[in-house]
Amino acid sequence: MTDLRRPELLDPARHDRSRFDSGESALDEWLRRFAGQNRRRDTAATWVIATPEDRVAAYASLAMTAIDRSAAPRKVAKQAPDPVPALLLGRLAVYKDFAGLGVGTALVAYVLATAVELNAKAACRAVVVAALDARVRGWWERLGFHAFHPDDPTDTDLYLLTSEIEATLRGLGD
Numbered sequence: 785m786t787d788l789r790r791p792e793l794l795d796p797a798r799h800d801r802s803r804f805d806s807g808e809s810a811l812d813e814w815l816r817r818f819a820g821q822n823r824r825r826d827t828a829a830t831w832v833i834a835t836p837e838d839r840v841a842a843y844a845s846l847a848m849t850a851i852d853r854s855a856a857p858r859k860v861a862k863q864a865p866d867p868v869p870a871l872l873l874g875r876l877a878v879y880k881d882f883a884g885l886g887v888g889t890a891l892v893a894y895v896l897a898t899a900v901e902l903n904a905k906a907a908c909r910a911v912v913v914a915a916l917d918a919r920v921r922g923w924w925e926r927l928g929f930h931a932f933h934p935d936d937p938t939d940t941d942l943y944l945l946t947s948e949i950e951a952t953l954r955g956l957g958d
């Protein structure tokens with residue numbers, strides 16, 4: 785990876801979000817306009833990877849969530865309460881200038897390690913993401929995520945069991 789900082793919580797007073805451009809304007813606008821208020825309202829925490837000059841190079845938003853057990857795949861639902869506790873990786877975006885350099889993967893790896901820590905303190909069975917579109921689904925599957933409905937190629941709802949995270953992180957370490 786290029787010379788970037790380690791993942792840290794978004795500091796609206798310090799991090800420069802004004803020029804952030806991932807190519808997905810809805811994700812860019814969310815970072816600029818809604819990340820701060822979601823933090824203040826305790827509805828989403830935003831993690832960033834920044835340049836040494838505090839320009840945001842990538843961000844991910846996290847929140848607790850719950851999966852409807854009746855609609856969950858067997859691996860998620862098995863011997864679990866209803867709803868099934870989970871962590872939502874709600875948004876992920878990388879500044880275009882830094883795309884393809886492993887920054888997105890590094891931020892997800894950090895989020896997965898965070899999920900393991902959270903799971904120890906307040907159990908969560910899985911990490912769930914809503915992929916932006918079917919094209920990005922392959923990007924998540926490469927990290928071990930599974931579609932909720934694998935037979936439907938248009939399904940963009942994905943999950944990774946917390947018990948599978950270690951294997952994903954080991955794979956990235958190779």
Ligand SMILES: CC(C)(COP(=O)(O)OP(=O)(O)OC[C@H]1O[C@@H](n2cnc3c(N)ncnc32)[C@H](O)[C@@H]1OP(=O)(O)O)[C@@H](O)C(=O)NCCC(=O)NCCS
Nearest residue numbers: 806876877878883884885886887888889915916919922923
């Ligand atoms: C999708 C996104 C987050 C990826 O982040 P990134 O930092 O560019 O990705 P990385 O550099 O970590 O990963 C690149 C790897 O993924 C692979 N890859 C890229 N697209 C892929 C796809 N659709 N399916 C499978 N693999 C894919 C690349 O070949 C590369 O593999 P390699 O490391 O073996 O060479 C980023 O491109 C982005 O912000 N896109 C716009 C917003 C968006 O789509 N967000 C997703 C929200 S769900």
